[in-house]
Amino acid sequence: MSNVRRVYVEKKPAFAGAARELRHEIRSYLGIKSLTGVRELIRYDVENISDEVFERACRTVFSEPPVDVLYKEAFDMAEGSRVFSVEYLPGQFDQRADSAVQCVKFLKEDEEPIIRSATTYVIEGEITDEEFAAIKAHCINPVDSRETGAVKPETLVTEFEEPADVMIFEGFTDMPEIQLKELYDSLNLAMTFKDFLHIQNYFREDEKRDPSMTEIRVLDTYWSDHCRHTTFSTELKHVTFGEGYYREPIQGTYEKYLADRKEIFGDRKDKFVCLMDLALMAMRKLKKEGKLEDQEESDEINACSIVVPVEIDGETEEWLINFKNETHNHPTEIEPFGGAATCLGGAIRDPLSGRTYVYQAMRVTGAADPTASMKETLKGKLPQKKLVREAAHGYSSYGNQIGLATGLVKEIYHPNYVAKRMEIGAVMGAAPRKAVIRETSDPGDIIILLGGRTGRDGIGGATGSSKVHTEASIEVCGAEVQKGNAPTERKIQRMFRRPEVSRLIKKCNDFGAGGVSVAIGELAAGLHVYLDKVPKKYAGLDGTEIAISESQERMAVVVDPKDVEEFLKYANEENLEAVEVAVVTEEPRLVLIWRDKEIVNISRAFLDTNGAHQETDVFVDIPSDKDKFFVREEVGDVHDKWMSTLKDLNVCSQKGLVEMFDGSIGAGSVFMPHGGKYQLTETQAMVAKLPVLKGKTDTVTMMSYGFDPYLSSWSPYHGAVYAVVESVAKIVANGGDYSKIRFTFQEYFRRMTEDPKRWSQPFAALLGAYAAQLGFGLPSIGGKDSMSGSFNEIDVPPTLVSFAVDVASDQTIITPELKKAGSKLVLLQIKKDAYDLPDYGQIMEQYGKFFEDVKAGRIISAYAVDGKGVAAAVSKMAFGNHMGVRIEHYVDERDLFTAGFGNIVAEVPDGKVGELAITYTVIGEVTERAALEYRDVCITMEDAVQAWTSTLENVFKTVSGAEPQEEKETGLYRTDSIYVCKHKVAKPRVFIPVFPGTNCEYDSTKAFERAGAEVDVKVFKNLTAEDIRDSVEIFSKAIDQAQIIMFPGGFSAGDEPDGSAKFFATAFQNAKMKEAVMKLLNERDGLALGICNGFQALIKLGLVPYGEIVGQTEDSPTLTFNTIGRHISKMVYTKVVTNKSPWLQKAALGGTYCNPASHGEGRFVANKEWIDKLFAGGQVATQYVDADGNLKVNDEEWNINGSYCAIEGITSPDGRVLGKMAHSERRGDSVAINIYGEQDMKIFESGVEYFS
Secondary structure (H helix, E strand, O other): OOOOEEEEEEEOHHHOHHHHHHHHHHHHHOOOOOEEEEEEEEEEEEEOOOHHHHHHHHHHOOOOOOOEEEEEOOOOOOOOOEEEEEEEOOOOOOHHHHHHHHHHHHHOOOOOOEEEEEEEEEEEEOOOHHHHHHHHHHHOOOOOEEEEOOOOOOOOOOOOOOOOOOOEOOOHHHOOHHHHHHHHHHHOOOOOHHHHHHHHHHHHHHHOOOOEHHHHHHHHHHOOHHHHOOOOOOEEEEEEEOOOOOHHHHHHHHHHHHHHHHHHHOOOOOOOOOHHHHHHHHHHHHHHOOOOOOEOOOOOOOOEEEEEEEEEOOEEEEEEEEEEEEEOHHHHHHOHHHHHHHHHHHHHHHHHHOOOEEEEEEEEEEEOOOOOOHHHOOOOOOOHHHHHHHHHHHHHHHHHHHOOEEEEEEEEEOHHHHOOOEEEEEEEEEEEHHHOOOOOOOOOOEEEEEEOOEOOOOOOHHHHHOOOEOHHHHHOOHHHOOOOOHHHHHHHHHHHHOHHHHOOOOEEEEOOOOHHHHHOOOOOOOEEEEHHHOOEOOOOOOHHHHHHOOOOOEEEEEEOHHHHHHHHHHHHHOOOOEEEEEEEOOOOEEEEEEOOEEEEEEEHHHHOOOOOOOEEEEEEOOOOOOOOOOOOOOOOOHHHHHHHHHHOOOOOOOHHHHOOOOOOOOOOEOOOOEEOOOOOEEOOEEEEEOOOOOOOOOEEEEEEEEOOHHHHHHOHHHHHHHHHHHHHHHHHHOOOOHHHOEEEEEEEOOOOOOOHHHHHHHHHHHHHHHHHHHHHOOOEEEEEEEOOOEEOOEEOOOEEEEEEEEEEEHHHOOOOOOOOOOOEEEEEOOOEOOOOOEOHHHHHHHHHHHHHHHHOOOOOEEEEOOOOOHHHHHHHHHHOOOOEEEEOOOOOHHHHOOOOOOOEEEEEOOOOHHHOOOOOEEEEEEEOOOEEEEOOEEEEHHHHHHHHHHOOOOOOOOOOOOOOOOOOOOOOEOOOOOOOOOOOOOOOEEEEEEOOOEOOHHHHHHHHHHHOOEEEEEEOOOOOHHHHHHHHHHHHHHHHOOOEEEEOOEOHHHHOOOOOOHHHHHHHOOHHHHHHHHHHHHOOOOEEEEEOHHHHHHHHHOHHHHOOOOOOOOOOOEEEOOOOOOOEEEEEEEEEOEOOOHHHOOOOOOOEEEEEEEEOOOEEEOOHHHHHHHHHOOOEEEEEEOOOOOOOOOOOOOOOOOOHHHEEEEEOOOOOEEEEOOOOOOOOOOOOOOOOOOOOOOHHHHHHHOOO
16 A cells, blocks of 8 residues: 555646647647647655645645646546656756645644655547657656656655765776776766876876776866866967968967967966967956956956945945856756756856855857757757747746846857757856955865755766767766756855855855865865765765765855854854865865765875876868958848848847846846837846945946857857957947956857867957957956867857956946937947958047947937848837837948948937037938838838747747737726724834745845835744744744735745745744734734735735635635746836725825836736625726736736736735735836836835834
């Protein structure tokens, strides 16, 4: 008899969006028209749970009565249906099951439930075996999932075998070369055989013993290209240049580099020519010339770091600004969700390990055509459509959960990215300099492992990323990819943001590539690491696995022995596991100890050789002057060319992609990714206010990118030059000062071999970047190389992406959407020489003058031209406010569609053109008529936008196609009887609870403090039963002392198990906390507010609409998945339709307000009786409307989630509890300046004033 209970949970037909979407995919994308229906059920297997807790969990954890149907043990299905279930592979992180366990523990903290989740698919219709196999292949990615049987297991308890001792390679040091080569081949290593011989020699001559398996694996990881940039460090012995017209400038740059390195290094013998040296030399040269005064000098290399003076409330203090780019091409290619999620996670943890708070991210990706038919998918590859969507889902899910604003998202399309996807995350971090200490690791110092636990996930990630890939290799590298645990990452961010914590950290390293061996191994020359102390997700891991597992969300922290206790106390406060795992030693050796035996004992000197010295020659291909990139092509029909340009994959709208990423959290995003009244002008840079916790500052950071794969494919040298130029132009076009820019580069190239011609692309590209850095006098102070962009015979396009970072004042920032009819459009053009290379002197002079024109108000919007020309640029400027553009008749039609990297289109107010400092050409004017006009061509705004938005609509939807709902006029509710507070206080106290997944507590705190309240923020701890009991006591007391409880936004434990805020709501069902909340409301006239995830918690508790904690019934109103079936982040317009609530007293009844929304489950649903009752009682607080305040129930552009009657917020019967989806707390000076409308509803001020 099995002790396992099984439940299936299925969405009711009206809410079964995922099943409908899968049905559509199978019928249209797979072409299986005989399919009639799809059902999708979540299966939970549960053990170690009492009857009472199980029954409660069925109603509150596993299902939501208003939207779900729950079946115990089995469910009925139509005759002839086919069924299969899918589960994660062992070792993969299952956020759904993990969150379910945490929720169930809230119900009874001393139970230790085991839960497994799976997804069950029911396929209806006359389906052949072949078609059924195709459907399974579409639903199962074998890299992270597998099909699982229908038979219920006897038990969920896993019996892990006791791992064997680590093996020693007996006879290794004396092995003849042939036998050694056989061993090398059998181990599937990333290192070369030359490295393997190097190891044999070391153990024979120095250690005089045979190595362990762990030592070989650790060395393979340590020396992998991913960790130690071995390709970039290969000595380039002889460089030969091919023949051709463009040889002179390319060879000239090489000779300049050689002369500069001679000047820097003199006759040093330890320095040799390599890609790494070339990548760093411009920075060294400019530093010597005194052009890098702001760089932070430190032994720690966590991220690029500059020191910036910042004025906060009139006082100047020094801040560290960090920036970093990270790439996860290999993992994302084989498991898009996890690969992309951990790409962002890895990027974040670099500045975070440097103790800066990461506040903004950019995502730049490369893919082949995602609109292509599935039949074009290469054998051994995922379809591009599935790849781009899953990767976007993974990256956005991770960033959205940890509360990181993604300021810019761009996918670049080129057919050769089919070889391997490009996935880049670039992030900005900042902290007061005084909060960060940089010290050495001294003997006796303790190393603490903080954060997540270790599993098999991620073992081999670094080496996997460094291998060449074929169809066969993709089958066996599943364990190399992991999902990422965003709530844990958020906890680390919170902890490191506390200055009292960061001042204890002498040094820190994040767990990325290489796991314990590298993360801890790099912190000091001599170390004893005790692997048995490393927290594990499950038993059965051997010493090698613990040593190299790359499980994410972990930090290795060096702390003075006297500070260990204090550090562990802070970790406990933030609900984080922290364990002492290593000690710094005098002797410079890396020693790993497992089961009281040394399984690694290697000298630091040998580790630091980075393997055998590798050498190669380079033959530089010279670009052809026959098929030049920079040509003015003849244009036949301008109308057709304009429309086809707008539909071009690299021009068209990516709004459906961009909206998946939260762009507003942190209340510091100066730009939303799309601006204008209609939110259709895409921005070219991300701009954010510095994340100061207290006070005001006008300091902002800017980041842009530059790169064109088609230009780079013609000439990697020119591609890199113009990547740099384009990244600078975008900063300038948004109001930045080019002279303060710092760069970081992302290099991504085909795999190198011993063929000198294979080395041509990265060498030429780095020469181009070198020329551009010296040309501008601006250095790249960081970068990341990925040198494995090959699949069989296909190579990725030569890729060098330039990221430009600037620090500016919000007073000079301009936005790209056209502002005013009558303005003139002018074009700033850069000069190019005979070799199609920029005249840097002229560019710098013009960009400097452009900045002066911006500051003087002579330029009010601008757009940097890219490889697609002026027509695309002016169209995008026009879309946001539906302004018209008339291009002057004398503009040559060829110039509308010719690449113009470095050129900038600017909008100049009428009458100001003559005052411009820049050299310009007037190319057109802004008109009232919503059309794009040139000579006899006139394209209506509607046609242009339709063309621009159509290309990727089937890949990244913006319209769901949901059934329209009945429209009804609802009017305004006005009353004189508003609840009056009888328990007045001078300064009300607000309690804000923080649960795993909460991410809006900082913004909410700031909003209440600005309104005059005192705020008390507490973290709920749930690592142990004792923690839960302790937190319940602390929370109950905090609520007893408060007048207001605010449920903040976030993703309650990742909004799992399948449904928002279950974690939050389950916690507040606790008898003690429930009683404290009801006393606050009923005995002290208190208020409650919930925004986004907080609103979801309120509605699931019953606080809205009932006004008390009663839970939900089948008929209760609720919030469920957006009709479009994905996360939506954009600004929404909402109208205040009641004055009954104390929260809305300072808002105008009937007034329209504009706030950011960012949610996946914000759709308000209720039956007709409830909706009528809510309107009749004045409980509907706010409704989604268009920018002019009109109700548009069936237009998803405005009613973004398909809410019934466009309801955005509701209240309790007396109005004292308010729940709403849009983030009223995310506002501030210079926030979302490219959006039009009043952002301040004064909710927080109204709530505070209620008590006075």
